[in-house]
Amino acid sequence: MVEPIAELIEALSRLPGLGRRSASRAALALVREQLRLLQPLEGALKRAKNEVCCCAQCGAFTVRSENPCKMCTDPARDDSIICVVEEPSDIIALEGSGAFKGRYHVLGGKLSPVRKMGPEKLRIAELVDRIKSGGAKEILIAVSTDMEGDATAGYIQSVLEGAGSGVKVSRLALGLPVDSGIAYSDPLTLRRAISSRTFDF
Template sequence: MPASDPMGRLQALLGKLPGVGRRSAERMAQALVRDGENLLPNLVAALREVEETVRLCSLCGGLTLKTQDPCALCRDPRREASQLCVVEEPSDIPLIERAGAFRGRYHALLGKISPMQGQGVPDRRVEALLKRIDSEGVREVILALNSDVESDATASYLADVLAKRPVKVTRLAFGIPAGSAISFSDPVTLARALQGRSPVGPS
């Protein structure tokens, strides 16, 4: 088949998905053609269903149904409006929900500062964050960002942007993961765990 064939087009599109290289895209496309379990038509149907029914919440940026915007979390009156948890990606929200330790609201940045890839936090998400702080009675902004150089840069940037707002800005603690041991921790993790040490003693 020529280079500009249907398989080539499918592979090029699959290769645009995160974490999918040229060779992976090739294997996926082949599996879709060879498959005996109707994976291809089922995938088409699932993609179309997502296209038709799913969107990002216009308020927090999390995933929601098109029939339900703002999302259930944003509309829940039992959620604390005073605490706003800032995450990088919509998928971070259910992870924090599962931890069961947060009762406030969320705001997804939909990006982070990544000079190597020429990317930043979308301006409209930062503007939306400031608007929410001004209008929703937010008193604490918790930066629930990852632990890497880009996320650190994003945290610094947001701390600067938020400096003039009357809010406390905090960031998730870094340290030894639960159930892990010092011997399994890398030097950077240990250094951050030391910096974040907290007093213990008779309570």
């Protein structure tokens, strides 16, 4: 394997979702089809590097020419509810549901003693500032449903209560995913699905 291709495989295999094998395949395809694959990717990386930045308000990705981002300035969206997520990718998933029309706030991660993520590394102070500047009546916490996510949600709730903000704090419901079978569900999910069972369906 020549050195530049080995370097390309190495750079590609660092991406999430690409193993060594698929990185090799992608690298050879890039070299073989430079006009169709390599050059557009090279251009796109350069553009992303030069044009993308984080929205000063919500923390999601935007372009330098639109800061605050479109989501933050869209007059059709509801200022009274802010959905708190870990990463910009979570916004894409939530937007895909079509069920949320409020504003977003990106934390940039979740609390994790193992990965040395303390509250000072998350955009929590920015969230408090946003709430203090008015408009929001509800904070919907949409973080992971694991132990670190639970700790993050609990911490944010206590900070907002401590700040005397007066906003309601909610969290996404736990239960069975749509289109899943009972037999394949884990015990913890089933326990939550039973305790949160609904008569209104």
